[in-house]
Amino acid sequence: MSAWLGCVADDYTGGTDVAAALRRSGLRTVLLFGTGADIPDCDAVVVALKTRSIPAPEAVAASLAARERLAELGVRRIYFKYCSTFDSTGEGNIGPVADALTDAAGGRLTVVCPASPEHGRTVYQGHLFVGDRLLSESPMRHHPLTPMTDSDLVRVLGAQTPHGVALVAHQTIQRGPDAVRAALEALEARGVRYAVTDAVGDSDLDTVARAAAHLPVITGAAGLARAAGALEGSRWDTSGGDGLPVLPPGPGVVLAGSCSAATLEQVALARERMPAHRLDPGGGDLIGTATSWLEEHLAGGGPVMVYSSAPPEERAPGSAALLERALAAVAARAAQLGARRIVVAGGETSGAVVNALGVTGAVVGGEADRGVPWLLTTGRPPLALLLKSGNFGRPDLLVQAVEAP
Ligand SMILES: Nc1ncnc2c1ncn2[C@@H]1O[C@H](COP(=O)(O)OP(=O)(O)OP(=O)(O)O)[C@@H](O)[C@H]1O
Ligand SMILES: O=C(O)[C@@H](O)C(=O)CO
Numbered sequence: 001m002s003a004w005l006g007c008v009a010d011d012y013t014g015g016t017d018v019a020a021a022l023r024r025s026g027l028r029t030v031l032l033f034g035t036g037a038d039i040p041d042c043d044a045v046v047v048a049l050k051t052r053s054i055p056a057p058e059a060v061a062a063s064l065a066a067r068e069r070l071a072e073l074g075v076r077r078i079y080f081k082y083c084s085t086f087d088s089t090g091e092g093n094i095g096p097v098a099d100a101l102t103d104a105a106g107g108r109l110t111v112v113c114p115a116s117p118e119h120g121r122t123v124y125q126g127h128l129f130v131g132d133r134l135l136s137e138s139p140m141r142h143h144p145l146t147p148m149t150d151s152d153l154v155r156v157l158g159a160q161t162p163h164g165v166a167l168v169a170h171q172t173i174q175r176g177p178d179a180v181r182a183a184l185e186a187l188e189a190r191g192v193r194y195a196v197t198d199a200v201g202d203s204d205l206d207t208v209a210r211a212a213a214h215l216p217v218i219t220g221a222a223g224l225a226r227a228a229g230a231l232e233g234s235r236w237d238t239s240g241g242d243g244l245p246v247l248p249p250g251p252g253v254v255l256a257g258s259c260s261a262a263t264l265e266q267v268a269l270a271r272e273r274m275p276a277h278r279l280d281p282g283g284g285d286l287i288g289t290a291t292s293w294l295e296e297h298l299a300g301g302g303p304v305m306v307y308s309s310a311p312p313e314e315r316a317p318g319s320a321a322l323l324e325r326a327l328a329a330v331a332a333r334a335a336q337l338g339a340r341r342i343v344v345a346g347g348e349t350s351g352a353v354v355n356a357l358g359v360t361g362a363v364v365g366g367e368a369d370r371g372v373p374w375l376l377t378t379g380r381p382p383l384a385l386l387l388k389s390g391n392f393g394r395p396d397l398l399v400q401a402v403e404a405p
Contacts, residue, residue: 003030005044005229006070008063008101009081010093011347012354013389014221015048018081019364020373021222022046025229031375032361033354035069038378039361044229045073050351051093052083053145059093060100067104077216078105079228083347084121084221085135085391086114086128086156087146095160098219102193105216109188112157112165113208115199116223118370119392122200126167127151139261139391142312144320145348153196163193170198173207180211199223206230222371251302252341252402253294253334255327256309257349260390266345267309270398275300279308279326281319286326291333298337303402306330309345324349328356335383343386343401350387357383368401369393 005027009015015031022029027043039045047066051059067078080101088094102110115123120131130138134151141149150156158165168183180197187195197208202223209227212218218228254274256267270276277293279286290306297304308323316323331342331353342357344350362375362385371392375385386401 003039003042003045003073004076004232005079006067006073006075006077007044007046007079007081007225008066008070008097009046009048010052010059010097011050011083012048012350013347013387013392014081014083015046016364016373016375016387017222017371017389017392018079018225019046020367020371021226022229023364023373025226027229027232029364030361031364033359035066039073040363043232045070045075046081050348050355051097052087053089053348054093056092056096060096063097064100064104067101077218077228079225080217080219081221081225082114082219084114084116084119084223085130085138085140085148086153087140087143087148088156088160089146090159092160094219095157098194099161099163102217107216109184109193109195110215110217110219111184111195111197111208111212111224112153113197113199113205113220113224114153115205116221117199117201117205118223121221121223123153123196123198124170124200125198126154126169126196128153144259144315157194157196161194164191165194165196166190166192168195168197170200170204173198173204177207177210180207184211202227251298251304251339252343253298253302253331253339254305254307254343254345254398254402255331255349255353256305256307256345256398257323257327257352258346258388258390259309259311259315260346262391262393263309263345263388264311265395266393266398267305267307269395270305273399274303274305274402276305276307279306279323281308281316281322286322287329290326290330294330294333295337298334298339302339305398320348324352328352332356340381341384341402343388343398345388345398346390347387354385354387359383359385369397372397
């Protein structure tokens with residue numbers, strides 16, 4: 001067991017995204033859901049948790065348990081992966097979890113960098129942009145669980161931690177790793193715990209990764225993880241193919257619980273291409289109706305889709321947990337009925353589905369789209385899972401994923 005990098009991800013699609021980024025940087029990467037499974041030889045281990053929206057003390061406890069497991073595996077560095085749109089509630093959980101992981105490692109300062117330029121997430125003067133809009137003006141302001149209405153990361157994180165938060169601005173980042181390292185040391189000397197670092201392109205992330213290479217814990221989205229992984233140099237030749245797993249035979253099922261803009265477009269397209277059932281939280285026996293529909297329609301060989309994704313005006317407030325449970329129940333029934341390819345849209349939704357399927361680990365394969373790798377699960381029977389972050393993927397990704405031979 002030789003893993004040197006351990007990653008704690010706060011949701012399941014975030015785990016797949018960061019695992020894909022590490023794999024792309026040349027690291028053999030294993031993804032665990034929870035902390036129980038055995039681990040094959042690898043360079044990086046990602047533990048995907050479902051801690052983004054739960055009460056902060058529970059998120060801290062689960063993250064520390066993941067850290068302990070990674071420490072037992074001998075990893076030298078911890079990467080805390082949160083969303084590139086900094087998804088969090090007023091109480092956290094990014095601040096409390098980052099505090100706990102940094103304290104546990106005996107660290108004094110860490111970097112905070114959710115930029116993922118390849119997905120259009122950039123940080124400038126401490127403000128997070130989604131494409132050409134400030135985060136607070138993007139569709140993220142309508143997120144059902146973690147609406148993001150402030151783009152100022154120093155202010156957002158400052159409200160989630162008792163520790164000092166300060167900015168390392170782009171002017172410093174442009175001067176290179178030594179200048180950034182000096183800025184980090186100056187902040188640490190002032191007692192600052194969190195250095196929010198600007199990054200508008202991949203080279204900025206490379207600079208931040210180099211400057212922070214001495215820190216035991218660093219935090220960010222998949223972009224900084226790619227840069228940190230690449231620092232160790234490529235050990236694994238991924239050029240020999242697309243690395244897509246051989247997809248097991250059997251009908252494919254799409255389960256969509258994300259209400260993010262990209263998912264809504266993907267779901268609209270998928271509805272034109274396959275039988276689709278929309279979950280109606282106001283409509284009686286939600287789970288019974290959905291599983292009966294599945295039984296009837298999967299018998300035709302699939303693919304089929306069950307979804308709750310809806311624009312803000314059509315959502316049912318307070319029904320998030322119920323809808324997650326319903327999609328989880330549909331997933332479990334689909335696997336019993338022989339489905340072996342399961343495509344899920346949404347991080348919280350993926351957490352509920354993966355737990356219901358009893359999946360504890362997966363080997364990370366090639367990407368169906370940027371940040372969306374196929375996973376071949378380690379249990380029996382092996383399943384091909386595609387866990388898609390809400391805002392990722394081209395419009396036909398869901399259709400392609402279940403229709404591909
Ligand atoms: N029609 C609906 N009304 C209210 N809540 C909904 C509805 N459909 C889905 N939800 C809830 O919205 C939440 C969406 O979160 P989820 O993490 O699955 O998607 P996402 O945030 O778009 O994805 P990611 O975390 O990967 O960016 C889930 O808890 C889901 O149950
Ligand atoms: O960073 C992102 O945007 C994604 O990996 C994610 O965390 C979605 O939940």
